Amino acid sequence: MATTPAQIPCDIKSIELADLGKRRIDWANQSMKVLQIIRKEFIKNAPLKGVRISACLHVTAETANLAIALRDGGADVALCASNPLSTQDDVSACLVRDYGIPVFAIKGEDNETYYQHIMAALDHKPQITMDDGADLVTTILTKRQDVADGVIGGTEETTTGVIRLRAMAKEGVLRYPIIAVNDAMTKHLFDNRYGTGQSTIDGVVRCTNVLLAGSKFVVAGYGWCGRGLAMRARGMGADVIVTEVDPTRALEAVMDGFRVMAMADAARLGDVFVTVTGDKNVLRGEHFEVMKDGAIVANSGHFNVEIDIPALDKMSSSKRTTRQFVEEYSMKDGRKINLLGEGRLINLAAAEGHPASVMDMSFADQALSVEYLVKNAKNLEKKVFAVPEDLDKRVARLKLESMGIKIDRLTPEQEEYLASWSEGT
Numbered sequence: 001m002a003t004t005p006a007q008i009p010c011d012i013k014s015i016e017l018a019d020l021g022k023r024r025i026d027w028a029n030q031s032m033k034v035l036q037i038i039r040k041e042f043i044k045n046a047p048l049k050g051v052r053i054s055a056c057l058h059v060t061a062e063t064a065n066l067a068i069a070l071r072d073g074g075a076d077v078a079l080c081a082s083n084p085l086s087t088q089d090d091v092s093a094c095l096v097r098d099y100g101i102p103v104f105a106i107k108g109e110d111n112e113t114y115y116q117h118i119m120a121a122l123d124h125k126p127q128i129t130m131d132d133g134a135d136l137v138t139t140i141l142t143k144r145q146d147v148a149d150g151v152i153g154g155t156e157e158t159t160t161g162v163i164r165l166r167a168m169a170k171e172g173v174l175r176y177p178i179i180a181v182n183d184a185m186t187k188h189l190f191d192n193r194y195g196t197g198q199s200t201i202d203g204v205v206r207c208t209n210v211l212l213a214g215s216k217f218v219v220a221g222y223g224w225c226g227r228g229l230a231m232r233a234r235g236m237g238a239d240v241i242v243t244e245v246d247p248t249r250a251l252e253a254v255m256d257g258f259r260v261m262a263m264a265d266a267a268r269l270g271d272v273f274v275t276v277t278g279d280k281n282v283l284r285g286e287h288f289e290v291m292k293d294g295a296i297v298a299n300s301g302h303f304n305v306e307i308d309i310p311a312l313d314k315m316s317s318s319k320r321t322t323r324q325f326v327e328e329y330s331m332k333d334g335r336k337i338n339l340l341g342e343g344r345l346i347n348l349a350a351a352e353g354h355p356a357s358v359m360d361m362s363f364a365d366q367a368l369s370v371e372y373l374v375k376n377a378k379n380l381e382k383k384v385f386a387v388p389e390d391l392d393k394r395v396a397r398l399k400l401e402s403m404g405i406k407i408d409r410l411t412p413e414q415e416e417y418l419a420s421w422s423e424g425t
């Protein structure tokens, strides 16, 4: 691993990019008012003094502000990427040079380097792990049992990670308690819906410059991310089609005014396809077979398994890179299918991920969950826990305050009324 002049262990693209990273981090910080408040409290009270944290998150300017807040709370933080394509190399450089935070992440790193970086973050011997997709926990369980005993707890940022961790808890293999930050109301209601919704459109448009107005835009999965994406695609004038496997969610999409159909039918109609399911092979051979010439396919779900890329490889006679993050596959019958961002989360691969003002809440939840774990982990079982409700509500209250919005409070009479079963007749 390279070391900087200050001997901070790291593996980053170039320390020369740090000035650019500094400006980017400062820009994001301006929109992260809740995290700023928490950071001030952390500076005052140092609740994380001496706690070693290994974080495997998308290395973006917003994550940098979280890492800085944790460091200011007294923690000793090391950071690696949670996706090979999501790293902002200038941000990594600044974290190392200006904040002394070890970072192991390079945009475009191959799979081997990606896992080497996870190992390097675990060499930090964390007491707390912070995951986005559960790769740290999975690596600890499978390859780095040596660090497991030292970990008191962890947090998880995304839907797919929470699903994996719940499966571990169910099988009884989870080694320490996890707080499912994703499941906080102030996380998924806003980050997944408005953050992924907007930034996925941003990613698709940045790398293709495609006109969405009048296009047929297929959204696979009508969960929190899918709802946001469908809503924003419609806002751009697209004719949005939703595919689902859950009848209730499909019905919700219908009543929200979208066309809902099976992918077998949508595949023939779509101009742009985006998967956001957390599932695998949602777009596969049988769908590529019937897609229109020039169809664009992308994924915004956590792993790059939602699109069956090996099938696309097999079915095509050649491929070429037509623009950055656009691979044009020439199918044997002459049609072209365009795959964006190697099937990795397109909002991070081709754009900048979620806007800072929405990550403000997600990362406030992260920071407060870490503080909560430091105080309470010893009393928690080796299970996946929700973010405590008071903490979640506090983040919502602080966000409203930062937006200058006041809301009503229950009067004593209303409190009594709502708590009583005998009133209301």
Ligand SMILES: NC(=O)c1ccc[n+]([C@@H]2O[C@H](COP(=O)([O-])OP(=O)(O)OC[C@H]3O[C@@H](n4cnc5c(N)ncnc54)[C@H](O)[C@@H]3O)[C@@H](O)[C@H]2O)c1
Pocket: 158, 159, 160, 161, 188, 191, 192, 196, 220, 221, 222, 223, 224, 225, 226, 243, 244, 245, 246, 249, 276, 277, 278, 279, 282, 300, 301, 302, 303, 345, 346, 347, 348, 353, 354
């Ligand atoms: N791009 C990002 O920045 C970002 C941000 C947050 C979450 N995520 C990831 O996006 C994915 C979705 O997250 P979410 O919070 O919306 O999850 P969710 O569980 O709320 O929604 C997923 C939906 O996909 C549906 N689905 C599953 N298999 C399907 C299939 N074969 N065809 C059609 N629909 C199918 C499910 O029924 C569900 O309604 C996860 O992998 C999550 O980790 C990405």
